[in-house]
Amino acid sequence: MSLPVQDIAPFVERRRQVLRAMHARGGGIAILPTAREAIRNRDADYPYRHDSDFYYLTGFIEPEAWLVLIAGERDRALLFCRDRNLEREIWDGYRVGPEAARERFGFDETFAVDTLDATLPGLLANQPALYVPLADDRRFDLRLRGWLDGVRRLARSGASAPAALHDLRALVAEMRLIKDASEIATMRAAAEISAAAHVRAMRTARPGQHEYEVEAELLHEFRRRGSQAVAYNSIVATGANGCVLHYRAGDAVLQDGDLLLIDAGCELDGYASDITRTFPVNGRYSGPQRALYDLTVAAQAAAAALTRPGARWNEPHEAAVRVLAQGMIDEGLLSGSLDGVIESQQYTRFYMHKTGHWLGMDVHDVGDYRDPAAGGAQRPWRALAPGMVLTIEPGIYVRPADDVPERFWNIGIRTEDDAVVTADGCELITRGVPVDAAEIEALMRG
Structure with missing residues (x-):
């Protein structure tokens, strides 16, 4: 042999x-x-x-x-x-x-x-x-x-x-924190496969399906295009399930008017990809869904703009938080000043995780987020450098409560792409699947 x-x-x-x-x-x-x-x-x-x-x-x-x-x-x-x-x-x-x-x-x-x-x-x-x-x-x-x-x-x-x-x-x-050319080439290929799987899910998902049926479409595309396995257990969450961060694809039925949150990526030749998209089951975002969806896209753009050499690890997260917190105030989810909402961490009620993580051979890849060369009890955050690969994944998760406008109840949204830090910024290598709401609606109509 x-x-x-x-x-x-x-x-x-x-x-x-x-x-x-x-x-x-x-x-x-x-x-x-x-x-x-x-x-x-x-x-x-x-x-x-x-x-x-x-x-x-x-x-x-x-x-x-x-x-x-x-x-x-x-x-x-x-x-x-x-x-x-x-x-x-x-x-x-x-x-x-x-x-x-x-x-x-x-x-x-x-x-x-x-x-x-x-x-x-x-x-x-x-x-x-x-x-x-x-x-x-x-x-x-x-x-x-x-x-x-x-x-x-x-x-x-x-x-x-x-x-x-x-x-x-x-x-x-x-x-492992700095990827060489061969690693980045493999990760690009993994990203292309995973993006194609998300596109397939958008094209095939419809009211009346079960979550596991959509998961099967993802798995089919992963293997059909040559990946060896999933990089992690796929999240396929419809309706209120989208507010559960690590939800597993289950037997819930996709309902007309609900959103579907898919967090899924393949592993190719030992390297992971990691994409999240949230789209309407019926192909059209409602007004409240669109408002919060566009908010996460804007937060991701703000984080991506600060994902560049020399920026500290926490800076993209802080940029995303400012956009999300202001949007929460504008939409009536929170009240008060922007600085006050951030200082008191009120925003964590609806956004409780960080905006990214290292990505590589493991989906949550190795590498210290703080500067390993620095001393002291509170080391500074690590500076980003070319060749690092990370995710950028802001989200918003609104559970029912008396003080929450009912139009936003059970809306869970996350938008995630894989970013390679380049010499002068970053490149999002998972944009083979659209992120703009209008583009997603057009793809689903097509």
């Missing part, structure tokens, strides 16, 4: 970058396992998905694999993976095996994973520092303890265990 063509250069360079960072701290050894297979029930597994950090550094997607990096006089990148097994491959599919993996994925050495416990104590011996995922998996911690005990048993021959311990995931998170 031939392996799919894959450019290994980005993965090799990322491993070298980790090794350089380890050298800057005096060298050492890094150990990183991929994700475990998980039983769904009885003898049926959940669909397997690799560990994001592991894939980021290896490009390897099989389970039962381990990466070892050694920063020393001679840098070494090692992979431990499953041996070829023709009998198991009849049942479970092709395995790369150590021999093919060495050349295919650019490793210095590869070994059968069955040799891991016997090999690791010798590799750990006399290393100045150890880099592992800290407090990540109790079973891994126990296994690591066994390897370190093996090093101590070699003490008579002068071996010593690593004296320093570092969190490998924190190191890799800083790398």
